Amino acid sequence: MPHEDTPYAEVPPRILAGRDALAEAMAAEAVGVDARAGSPANIVAVGLTRDPFPDGQWAVSVHVVNAATTADLRALLAPLVGEATAQELPLVVHVTGMVRQQRASAQRVALPDRTKKRRPYCAGISTGHIRVGGSGTLGCLAVRQTTGETVVLSNNHVIALRTRISPTDQPGKDDPKIGDQILQPGPGDGGVKADNSVAFLESWVPLVEASQPEGTWALVDAAVARCAVLAPKSRLVLDDQDSLIPFHGRHRSATVGLEVRKYGRTTGLTRGRVTEIGVKVRLHPPDGSAGFVAGMREQITxxxxxxxxxxxxxxxxxxxxxxxxxxxxxDGWPVALLCGGNDEKGPAGKCFASRIETVKRMLDIQLLTEYDPPA
Structure with missing residues (x-):
């Protein structure tokens, strides 16, 4: 079903139906690294795109682990949507490889080094939960609208790792809990002592196992932690000149073709463009490990x-x-929160992210910045 935060008005119903049919088939079968070309086990993500069509027509974009042709995917679609629809449906295939959450325990980093302890701390640097292990990126600071508390924003799998196999599952006794310490730098970068504690886990959106029906998959991979240490420059982001710069507090909705940039713990400043919306993706654990595979919907690529x-x-x-x-x-208006990317061993240049408007709504936050955007 269409979701309120994704601009579906221009997408033809047959394109949506084709995406949803492939997503349903994908959710019913676990990803296999040796999966055959036309198997649902070979699909890691499906979305909606206008790339690379010069006339702007919409198509279903399919990301696969191993090489597959449009004919392979049409054969998979035929029993789901009918032979005629499967044959005329516009498809774009990407050999993306495995898609993983991008938390790291050890990873090369771009300069300036964002893995070190920084006070005042800011956006774009290493952070993590004291017991989760590894490190991710502190996305930015925000304010909870219900309490007025200042919080740090990052992924669930970076600062919370709260998951559930199904929507009715209850937390386990060893799961991270409200009040747990969030470190800067993260544990993967040596942040293990009490003086690295900068925030306390406050709220999150649970992740859902990808084996569940795709309609129950999580809309965002996001969590917030109540700040323990505050400083004026905390509202800024670290750029590639080792300077702290502002960004806007409002958001801009992601559309296909929108050019974007980010500042991350590992690769620093990188630039890209939105190529897909309405993406349903299976995010595997980081570093090639086995374990919980998160199902995400309404993402962007x-x-x-x-x-x-x-x-x-x-x-x-x-x-x-x-x-x-x-x-x-x-320029500078937030668009999305990065939550995963393709395996480093696969083709370069793809990542997936949760829409920031959905993150803000589900966690009841407003982003905090020193920049006051025009009305």
């Missing part, structure tokens, strides 16, 4: 802006805030 030449995100960049990179009066 960001691809490297000049072709698949480099990685726009790597392990440790999860939690980074994508902001508009448009050079106009909406």
């Amino acid at each position: 960001v691809a490297e802006n000049k072709g698949p030449k480099e990685f726009i995100s790597l392990g440790g960049d999860s939690g980074s805030l994508w902001i508009a990179d448009t050079g106009d009066n909406l």
Whole structure:
């Protein structure tokens, strides 16, 4: 079903139906690294795109682990939507490889080094839950509208790791809990002592196992923690000149073709553009480990802006805030929260992110910045 935060008005119903049919088939079968081309086990994500069509027509975008053709996918679709619909449905296939949450325990980093302890702390640097292990990126600061508390924003899998196999599951006794310490730098970067504690876990949106019906998958991978240490420059983001700069507090809705940039713990400043909306994706654990596979829906895809030449995100960049990179009066407006990307061993240049308007609504927050955007 269409969701309120995704701009579906221009998407033809047959395109939505094709995406949903592939997503339903994908959810019913676990991803296999050796999956055959036309198997649901070969699909890691499906979305809606206008790339690369010059006339702007919509198509279903399919991300696969192993090489597959449109004929392979039409054969999969035929029993689901009918032979005629399957044959005429516009499809775009990407050999993306495995898609993973991008938390890291050890990873090369771009300069300036964002893995070190920084006070005042700011957006775009290493953070993590004291017991989760690894490190991600502190996306930004925010204010909870119900309490007025200042909080740090990042991914659930970075600062909370609260998951559930099904929507009715209850937390386990060893799960992270409200009040747990959030460190800067994160545990993967040596943040293990009490003086690295900067916040206390406050709220999160639970992640849902991808084996569940895709209609129950999480809309965002996001969590907030109540700040324990505050300083004026906390409202800024670290750029690649080792300077602290402002960004807007309002948001801009992601549309296909929108150019964006982010500042992350591992790759620093990278630029890309939104290539897909309404994405349903299976996010595997980081670092190639086995375990909980999160099902995410209504995500966006960001691809490297000049072709698949480099990685726009790597392990440790999860939690980074994508902001508009448009050079106009909406430049710097937040767009999405990075939550995963394709395996480093696969083709370069793809990552997935949760819409920031959905993050703000579900966690009841407003982003905190020193920049006061025009009305």
